[in-house]
Amino acid sequence: MSDSNLTPKQQAALSARLDARGDELRAQVRAVDEEVAQTPLREPHVQVGDIGEQGEERIRDAVRYAELERDLEELRRIGGARERMRDGSYGLCVDCGTAIPFARLVALPFSERCVPCQEAFEATHPTGIRIPTAS
DSSP states (O other), rough: OOOOOOOHHHHHHHHHHHHHHHHHHHHHHHHHHHHHHSSOOGGGGOOOHHHHHHHHHHHHHHHHHHHHHHHHHHHHHHHHHHHHHHTTOTTTTTOOOOOOOHHHHHOOTTTSHHHHHHHHHHHSSSOOOOOOOOO
């Protein structure tokens, strides 16, 4: 593998960005957890509102779930970046081993791949958040 070409100062700055984003995401996840805990159970016999209001509530729940999944996935990716920092592979593409440009790491500090490898990965792996459908 190649060297990551990151200076200690750059790595420290990226580490701080990962910390800040991780703190922000954990706060958002806690807020959703608290909101859900305070929401009364919605049993069919106690639901209020017409079918339109119920549909809107389902959409809000689906969006909340999708946002939560997105945040948890980003936290997992931050954890992966932290692990790569510990083992010395941070800043190197996991597929081809070349150095990931610093500008890409500034934009996405948890990046695992260089742009060409990321494009190839996305071409063969579905990306995006799935919104659950009503059963």
